[in-house]
Amino acid sequence: MQIQWFPGHMHKARLEIQAALPKVDVVIEVLDARIPYSSENPMLAELRGEKPCLKVLAKSDLADEELTVQWQEYLSSTEGVRARAVTTKDIPTILKLKYAAARMVPHKDGKTIKTMVVGIPNVGKSTIINILAGRKIAKTGNTPAITKQQQSVNIGDGITLLDTPGVMWPNVHNVNSGYRLALIGSIKETAMDYADVAFFGARYLTATYPERIAKRFDLDEVPTTELELIEAIGRKRGCLGRGNLVDIDRASRIFVTEVRSGGLGRLTYETPKIMQREKIQTAKDIAEKEERDKEKELKRKKRFRDKQRAQKKSREMRG
Known part of the structure; x- marks a missing residue:
């Protein structure tokens, strides 16, 4: 099963995120603690570049606690990235996220810090935003893709927060990631x-x-x-x-x-080791597909040229 779910509003959201990023100091990417790798949007990573990023492992109360610690350590080992695990039941921990983001840009001390919250659909992004803002400003629910447009909010302590719609990417090339996304409810029922x-x-x-x-x-x-x-x-x-x-x-x-x-308890469906193995395999699969597509295109062009020559020869014979 290959997931291909990229509604029109998500394409629009991608362009808006790309346009707003230059004015943002820190990106706050909300991931699902049960699938940190599969819920990480590679398209967002490409857009973000080297901009500081706070990875928030949401719904950590549903994930295997030991593996969540492993994921935090792994993600935080990347230059310019810090990881924090949160649950909506622990509001004080969520409120500390804005201070964690501020510490990532010490040169902005005393100045307004602009953050952008990004994440795939149904990852808990809107709930976290509402807690940080101290009021309900983002729609929440179990249905993917509720947020449809960007909105900027002042969350105090010199920090503004730009909320963005949940964005998937055009093709989930790693078939296992597609299954995991569907398993936790980040893919619409009609696409699975x-x-x-x-x-x-x-x-x-x-x-x-x-x-x-x-x-x-x-x-x-x-x-x-x-x-x-x-x-x-x-x-x-x-x-x-x-x-x-x-x-x-x-x-x-x-x-x-x-x-x-959560009826089966706290579960995590991938580990850093699984991620590294699947990244290698996915890159190989993509390269092979590109090679097959290239060969198909060459054959298509050859058939077209052969047809053109045949038609030209037929016209010459008739003439």
Whole structure:
């Protein structure tokens, strides 16, 4: 499954972000602590350049605590980047984000610091903005892409904050990242297949958190394949159709809902090691695709030239 979800307003938002960045001192990028790599928009990284960036690992209360620490250390090891884990239940920690951002530009001491908050849809960006502002200025909800336009807000202590719409990128080349984004709810339902997403999640979770699955779905033992797991969940939750067969779609929806709601506990779906491995593979896949596309284009041009020559020869013969 390759995710391709780039509505028109997201293209507009990209252009607006690009235009506003030169006036911004610090970029605050909100990531999902469960998938810090997959929720990091490579398009935003390209636009940001070397501008200081505060990576905020939101929803950390849903993520594996030990792996969140690993991600903070990994992200903060990059020049010009700092990482902080937050949860909306810990408001004081969120309020400290503006001071963390200010410390990244010490030369602006005593001057107004302009920050820009960016992030993919449904990552918790609007909730964090409302807490920083001390009032509701950004729409919140579980549906991706609620914020549709930029707005600038003074959050006190000499800091202004520019809110931007959640922006995906035209193509999620890493297929695993696409599945993870769908699994946590950052992709609209119409752009994903529940069974595909559930099978991906089941395969990963049976290998990394088998005891959580057994406990949540009251299983004596965890099946060895994703299909067997989804079927076992379907039987436990009454997703049976004709012939006593499991309704895979219904069972898949139950599994994905449990994952998103935190019913299986605190889970993280990727690690820095996984990220490094997948980056290498993704770069290889992109290079191979570009080579295939290049070959197709050369063949297309050759067919066109051959057709032109054939038509010219036919006209000469008739003449």
